[in-house]
Amino acid sequence: MKEGRPLRIATLSVHACPLAPLxxxxxxxxxxxxxxxxxxxxxxxxxxxxxxRQQGEHVDTVATLAERARVIHVPAGPERxxxxxxxVEHLPEFICNMRDFIQAEDARYDVIHSHYWLSGRVAGYxxxxxxxxxxxxxxxxxxxxxxxxxxxDEIESPLRVGIERMTVATADRVIASTxxxxxxxxxxxxxxxxxxxxxxxxxxxDLFHPGDTAAARQSLGLDGDRMILFVGRIQQLKxxxxxxxxxxxxxxxxxVPAFRVTIVGGRPSGERNDPELRELxxxxxxxxxxxxxxxxxxIGAVDQSELPRYYQAADVTVAPSTYESFxxxxxxxxxxxxxxxxxxxxxxxxxxxxxxxxFLIDGRNPADYAERMADLIGPTSLQHHLGARAREMARQFSxxxxxxxxxxLYEDLSAARxxxxxxxxxxxx
Numbered sequence: 464m465k466e467g468r469p470l471r472i473a474t475l476s477v478h479a480c481p482l483a484p485l486x487x488x489x490x491x492x493x494x495x496x497x498x499x500x501x502x503x504x505x506x507x508x509x510x511x512x513x514x515x516r517q518q519g520e521h522v523d524t525v526a527t528l529a530e531r532a533r534v535i536h537v538p539a540g541p542e543r544x545x546x547x548x549x550x551v552e553h554l555p556e557f558i559c560n561m562r563d564f565i566q567a568e569d570a571r572y573d574v575i576h577s578h579y580w581l582s583g584r585v586a587g588y589x590x591x592x593x594x595x596x597x598x599x600x601x602x603x604x605x606x607x608x609x610x611x612x613x614x615x616d617e618i619e620s621p622l623r624v625g626i627e628r629m630t631v632a633t634a635d636r637v638i639a640s641t642x643x644x645x646x647x648x649x650x651x652x653x654x655x656x657x658x659x660x661x662x663x664x665x666x667x668x669d670l671f672h673p674g675d676t677a678a679a680r681q682s683l684g685l686d687g688d689r690m691i692l693f694v695g696r697i698q699q700l701k702x703x704x705x706x707x708x709x710x711x712x713x714x715x716x717x718x719v720p721a722f723r724v725t726i727v728g729g730r731p732s733g734e735r736n737d738p739e740l741r742e743l744x745x746x747x748x749x750x751x752x753x754x755x756x757x758x759x760x761x762i763g764a765v766d767q768s769e770l771p772r773y774y775q776a777a778d779v780t781v782a783p784s785t786y787e788s789f790x791x792x793x794x795x796x797x798x799x800x801x802x803x804x805x806x807x808x809x810x811x812x813x814x815x816x817x818x819x820x821x822f823l824i825d826g827r828n829p830a831d832y833a834e835r836m837a838d839l840i841g842p843t844s845l846q847h848h849l850g851a852r853a854r855e856m857a858r859q860f861s862x863x864x865x866x867x868x869x870x871x872l873y874e875d876l877s878a879a880r881x882x883x884x885x886x887x888x889x890x891x892x
């Protein structure tokens with residue numbers, strides 16, 4: 464970056480558009496991260512172009528995300544949704560069409576930033592071609608997912624593992640959202656600690672905030688029952704089956720108020736081989752077998768702007784995942800003053816403090832979850848005390864802070880390149 468010229472960043476999100484609706488198998492926290500960080504970088508004077516695969520016939524090639532941030536839809540394969548293992552087949556076309564777009568605009572970038580493993584492969588090419596610094600963030604890691612996967616649908620391929628390893632070796636800086644995430648990169652991917660930067664995710668504190676619980680419940684058409692909330696994708700590693708079994712145990716206990724379980728998330732394609740649809744049907748059968756049909760409400764995906772009402776209406780949010788690199792849902796819930804009962808894994812260890820602002824559960828025992836859920840919906844509930852502490856924890860995280868730290872990282876890498884300390888590592892084919 465030349466002195467006096469604003470930073471220009473090429474951001475890669477090959478398989479998932481940050482403008483796409485949330486809640487499906489392939490959309491979630493990463494989409495929120497890219498959209499929010501790009502907007503706030505724009506506010507800081509940084510120009511951001513987000514390159515993503517075109518997935519609709521009537522999608523504009525260039526869409527405005529913020530004053531200085533754009534989303535560029537790059538043709539690569541059929542203009543429709545594809546599973547990520549199919550997207551990889553079209554990466555050469557993506558690279559060619561992205562290169563043509565950039566050449567037509569005569570654009571120059573100071574840093575290229577990849578999100579997820581598919582983007583890492585593309586970023587490696589442009590790092591070598593442009594001789595600019597490369598930043599990588601994975602959001603989830605295949606080696607970690609494979610250790611805890613309970614379904615064949617969730618097993619990640621050796622190809623993904625290999626590209627992740629090469630991306631770690633090639634990137635000038637790898638971003639970890641927590642110290643736990645950095646430890647995983649070091650232990651499973653031999654990442655150089657000096658090239659891993661911990662940069663926490665944020666939460667929109669203007670959108671996610673405490674509200675009138677009664678009004679939120681009324682707006683959702685809820686009765687006087689207590690509400691146990693789950694928000695996330697319909698995937699086995701999210702542990703929804705554990706929540707359902709815990710709800711059955713809770714329903715059988717004496718002295719527990721009437722409650723309902725609200726499941727927010729899921730946008731099945733309707734195709735017979737859709738893994739999300741298979742998992743949804745499995746969970747609905749389980750709820751029926753447990754006699755919970757009248758207690759469990761499947762809402763499906765909702766717009767992010769509608770999520771605060773659900774958090775505000777809930778007595779507790781449950782996050783029984785087997786793997787979470789950060790756990791954005793937990794932070795959103797806490798920002799709304801709703802405590803979380805979460806699994807003792809990954810990034811959830813960073814935000815949820817056991818007994819202080821929520822509860823952490825070691826393992827997948829439904830009885831342990833039921834015990835803590837009872838503490839938050841029972842007649843002597845800890846909900847208000849823990850909820851206030853949860854909100855205080857969430858205040859420590861904001862997208863403005865994340866973007867400010869990211870801009871400083873970009874500036875350092877760009878300045879090092881301008882001084883002639885160009886990155887030595889290039890993508891190894």
